[in-house]
Structures are given as C-alpha cells and as structure tokens.
Amino acid sequence: MLKNYALAILISFLFQGTAFAQTPCENGMAGIYPCNDYDLMSNLPISTLATTLGTEEGSDIWGWTDPLNGKEYAIVGTTNSTAFVDVSDPLNPIFLGRIETANGNTSFWRDVKVYNNYAFIVADSVGDHGMQVFDLTILRNGVDADLTYDGAQVIRYTGDGGAGDLVIGSCHNIVINESEGMAYLVGCGSANGGGPIFVDITNPTNPTTLGDYTTAGYTHDAQVVTYNGPDTDHTGKQIYIGSNGNTDKVVILDVTNKANVLPINSFTYPQTAYAHQGWFTEDQRYFVLGDEVDEQSFGNNTRTLVFDMIDLDADFSNTALLNTYMGPTLAIDHNGYVKGDKFYLANYRAGMRVLDVPTLISSNNTASEIGYFDTYPSSNSANFNGAWSIYPYFASGNIIISDIERGLFVVRQSNTLSTIQYDETGSFSLSPNPTSSVSVIKSNSNSKINSVQIYNILGQKVYENNNINTNEFVLPVNNYAKGLFLIKINHSKTKKLVIK
Structure with a gap:
C-alpha cells in the first residue's frame, strides 16, 4: 500500500505539471485563448481527468467547498468517470482521483450535484448506472492511493423497491434543492418517460424514492427552488421549473407534496427547437433560458431568452417572453447559471460568456456581455465542442469550466483582488x-x-x-x-x- 501511495503522489505531481499556470488576459488574449476581463489560472487536460479511452470527453461540472477549512474542489464528469480536483490553489490544481462509471458504462452525458458534503452522480444512455453517492470529506485525505475511489467509498442507488418500485438506471440530469434535501432525477428514459423522480437524500447514504411525475412529459434539465419570489401565492412552496427538451415547452410545477404534484403553468416561445436549460435570477422574478438547437435550426447567433415570472399563474401565451438577447457569435448555448448580477453561460465553442443581468432584462440589452473566456479558440461556429458547463459559486471568486476536449479550466475575473488596490499612476x-x-x-x-x-x-x-x-x-x-x-x-x- 505504501508503494501504491507513493506512486499516486508521484503521478499527481506529474499531473500538476501538466496544468498551465496563470496567464493574464492581456490585449484580448490569455496565451492562446481569446478573453475579455478573465484571466486563466490553470488548465488540467481531459486526458488527466478521465480514464484513458482515446475518446475522452468532459461533460458536467460542479463544485464543493469543505466547511471545515474552506478548501475548494472541482467535480468533473467525463465519458467514463467522475474526477475530483483540489482547486484551492487555482494556480496549482491537484488531481485527487476519480470514480469509475457504474458497470463500465461509457456516457457522454454525466451530471453531478452536491448536498450535505456528498456528491450525487447520474449518467445518460448507460443502462443500469443508477445514482452514485460519494462522501466528499474523503477528499481531505489528499491524493487517493490508486487514483480510484471504489468499494465502500461509493454507494450506488438504483431504487429501494418502494414508491411504485421505480428502477433508477439511466438519467440525463440531477437537480438538488438543498433547502429540502431532495434530488430530482430527470430524463430517466424508460423508467418513467423522463419526468422527475423524487429522491429524499436527507440521509445521503440511504436515499429513498418518494415517487415521480409523468404528466408533464420528458424534462431535460430543471431548477427547483423554495420559492420566495414576487408571486406571494406560492411563497414557501417547492417550485419546479423544467426545460422539456424537444417538447418545446417549459413547465412550472408545485412539487411541495410529492404525492400530489400540482401543475401551475407551461409555456413555449418563438422558434423553439430544444428547450434545454434555464435559471432563475436571484430575486426569482426572471427566468433565463437557453434553447440548445435553435442556432443550428434557424441560423441565428447565440440566443438567450428572458421570461418575466412576476405571476407564475398568468397566461404566458403572449406576455412571458420579456427579452431576447443575441450574442456576438454563432456558437450554441448550453448550461447557464446566475450568481448575483451576472449570468455565466457555457457557450460551447465560444467558451464562457458572462452577461450582466440588469442589462439582460432591460429593453436595450445588446450590451449584456461584459466578459468572456474562450476555451475553444479555433472556432465560434454552431457545433458541439468546447465549454459544456460552468460553476461560478466559489467564495474565492475562482470559476471552474468543463471543456469537452480540453478538460478543466480555472479562471478568475481580472483585477478582482480585495487585499490591495490598483494604482497605475504616480511617480x-x-x-x-x-x-x-x-x-x-x-x-x-x-x-x-x-x-x-x-x-x-x-x-x-x-x-x-x-x-x-x-x-x-x-x-x-x-x-x-x-x-x-x-x-x-x-x-x-x-x-x-x-x-x-
């Protein structure tokens, strides 16, 4: 075991050496990467993160902050594993190890979220993968001896025989509402037609399925919030807003009572192609949505749709769509998340784009983009390469990006130091x-x-x-x-x- 541990430490240091150290954004470039106001801290290639296949790809990403010491970690989905990286020093990220995919199933769509110091992982088009559960406090031990977390370290949940005996196998996405300790598994294929499956994870090592909802059809991705928005009729309820893929609609559900889900509303929008994913603004007044296929289907630039959710029960047929923002490139939009007044968009070949939320919701929103970091410098065309997803929620201000071909990027807004002030004038x-x-x-x-x-x-x-x-x-x-x-x-x- 000591020999294996020493070998793992050596391998990890070698992997650190493959990370590209900090490169500031100067004159529109950070090394080979086009940028605006975002510096490159480091990059770990996908070949480091994934088990070698020759066709490794990155997919979803999420983050975890250790409440014990404030250390920050990236959790990166790949074709055949989930990788864990210590990014506490963003200039020198440390690859700690990975969880192999269940039953050897390869998936180009792997999704992960975090609750109560546990990671919950699903994968699509992989049969009986189920939901993997991993205790993130294990990462405090540093580099894993053989770079693989396995055995008792990883729980695999495929259902518990209750709630209609739902079998959880292949799922496209997992959504967690931390305030209620509930996971919503969506896009689960033959299990229930892709509608949300409700899994109680308040005891992370012993999940319990509470049922599902099939009436609204297949959901590709969703957000669930304990509602505190402007529509006081729904204050305190668990509100589910699902982007329903090629059914071309967004659905709003009251999922407070898992045994009695109440439909609230549904709506569509012009030139629908694939309602992919969206996120509430922090006041829960507006919903920012991306349609993943409209750029290819209609030839438009990246399109971001803003819906006014002041009244969740209103007739949205003519009034919901408030604004449409057209980005500067033809690239396809993918996952987007709101933090404060910024919307962070994974824009495939155009990399990470940062939009100003107040401008985005204004009547003249052409100046919404306030920064970017392009992880795919060779092209901004409408193809499925480049930035898959973004996690912008670390307290440090560091942002992690998963790139399909290039792995993990750690970036940071330029000139954001709080300890000292810039002053380029003087003597x-x-x-x-x-x-x-x-x-x-x-x-x-x-x-x-x-x-x-x-x-x-x-x-x-x-x-x-x-x-x-x-x-x-x-x-x-x-x-x-x-x-x-x-x-x-x-x-x-x-x-x-x-x-x-």
Whole structure:
C-alpha cells in the first residue's frame, strides 16, 4: 500500500505539471485563448481527468467547498468517470482521483450535484448506472492511493423497491434543492418517460424514492427552488421549473407534496427547437433560458431568452417572453447559471460568456456581455465542442469550466483582488513589462523607493523588502511562475507586472 501511495503522489505531481499556470488576459488574449476581463489560472487536460479511452470527453461540472477549512474542489464528469480536483490553489490544481462509471458504462452525458458534503452522480444512455453517492470529506485525505475511489467509498442507488418500485438506471440530469434535501432525477428514459423522480437524500447514504411525475412529459434539465419570489401565492412552496427538451415547452410545477404534484403553468416561445436549460435570477422574478438547437435550426447567433415570472399563474401565451438577447457569435448555448448580477453561460465553442443581468432584462440589452473566456479558440461556429458547463459559486471568486476536449479550466475575473488596490499612476515606472527575466522600478521624481511588496493574483504576498532607499530597484522575479503579479511601492502605489 505504501508503494501504491507513493506512486499516486508521484503521478499527481506529474499531473500538476501538466496544468498551465496563470496567464493574464492581456490585449484580448490569455496565451492562446481569446478573453475579455478573465484571466486563466490553470488548465488540467481531459486526458488527466478521465480514464484513458482515446475518446475522452468532459461533460458536467460542479463544485464543493469543505466547511471545515474552506478548501475548494472541482467535480468533473467525463465519458467514463467522475474526477475530483483540489482547486484551492487555482494556480496549482491537484488531481485527487476519480470514480469509475457504474458497470463500465461509457456516457457522454454525466451530471453531478452536491448536498450535505456528498456528491450525487447520474449518467445518460448507460443502462443500469443508477445514482452514485460519494462522501466528499474523503477528499481531505489528499491524493487517493490508486487514483480510484471504489468499494465502500461509493454507494450506488438504483431504487429501494418502494414508491411504485421505480428502477433508477439511466438519467440525463440531477437537480438538488438543498433547502429540502431532495434530488430530482430527470430524463430517466424508460423508467418513467423522463419526468422527475423524487429522491429524499436527507440521509445521503440511504436515499429513498418518494415517487415521480409523468404528466408533464420528458424534462431535460430543471431548477427547483423554495420559492420566495414576487408571486406571494406560492411563497414557501417547492417550485419546479423544467426545460422539456424537444417538447418545446417549459413547465412550472408545485412539487411541495410529492404525492400530489400540482401543475401551475407551461409555456413555449418563438422558434423553439430544444428547450434545454434555464435559471432563475436571484430575486426569482426572471427566468433565463437557453434553447440548445435553435442556432443550428434557424441560423441565428447565440440566443438567450428572458421570461418575466412576476405571476407564475398568468397566461404566458403572449406576455412571458420579456427579452431576447443575441450574442456576438454563432456558437450554441448550453448550461447557464446566475450568481448575483451576472449570468455565466457555457457557450460551447465560444467558451464562457458572462452577461450582466440588469442589462439582460432591460429593453436595450445588446450590451449584456461584459466578459468572456474562450476555451475553444479555433472556432465560434454552431457545433458541439468546447465549454459544456460552468460553476461560478466559489467564495474565492475562482470559476471552474468543463471543456469537452480540453478538460478543466480555472479562471478568475481580472483585477478582482480585495487585499490591495490598483494604482497605475504616480511617480514610479516599471520596465520592461511584460518581462521574461528582470524588471526594474525607477523613480521618476525626487521620491525614493523605500519599500516593495510583491503579490500574486490571489492577493498572497510572495516578497517584501522594507529597507530600500534608492531611485532604482531590480525586482527579484527570476524564479517566479508566469503570470500576473502586483508590485506595491512605498505601501501606496501599486502596478501590474506580467511575467511571460
């Protein structure tokens, strides 16, 4: 076992070495990747994350923050496994290990969500996969001895013989409403026609099926919230909003009582092709939806639809669709999530696009896009490559992206450090900048250089000298990794330095 552990540690360090270190977004590029206001922290290739097949692909992604120590982890779905990566240091992500797919079934559609320090994983078109349950606190142990979590570490739930004896096998998606401890399995194929299956996960190691709902038809993806939006008739209820794929509609259900689901509403929209996935704004007033196939079917640019949900019971036939935003490229939209006033969209070949929610819901929304990071630099055409999904909810501000061909990306908005303030003005210059070796601070006035601190992009101080009294100072950056650093002079002036 010690030999295996040592080998795993070595392999993990090698995998760390394949991660591309931080590359700032400068003049519209972060290395080979087009960008706007988002820096590349690191990238782990799909060949590291997935069991080698030769046809590895990435799919869904989610994140977990350890409540014990605040460490952040990426959970990445692949064709044949689910990979776990410590991204607490986003410049040096550590691949910890993976869970192999159940019964050796390969799937290009694997989905994962988190509840109460457990990961819940489903896969589509794989027969009897079921729902895998994994205790995420195991990740505190570091790199797994053989890079594979198995045996008693992974619970496989295929039903419990109750609630109509539903068998859970292949499912396209899993939705979790954390406030009620409930998983909603959707797109489960022959099990029930693809409508939601309700699984109580308040005891994560002992899930219990409570039933299902088939009347609304197949759901491709959904969101379930404990409602606190503007329609006070539904305050406190468990509200399900499902994107029903090629049935071309969105359904709203009251799923508070799993034995008596109440339909509230359903609606469609112009040029429907495949109602794929959507997300409420944080006030639950608006619903932001993507249709996955309209770009190919109708030849339009990326289309994002905004619906006004002020009254969940209203006649939506003419009034629900508030705005339509057309993106700058032909790329297909996929999963999108709201955090605060930003909508983070996985836009396949156009990578991650960031939209400003207040602008998105305004009458003149052409300026909605406020940033992007393109993980697929060779093309923005309407094809199924590139960014599959995004997790923007880490407290650190780091964002993780799963790319079908290129694996895990960790990105971060430029100039977001909270520990120090930027100040590019003043009486000091910094050159050369960018640099690959040395850079010199020079005083452009009678002011002396008295102190220098160097910070990395995370706001961590990596150098300090408070005993300087000169007009020129050579920065000791020869051994620093490539990326963006902040140079603080005399505790007052801050300048950016790029090491290339």
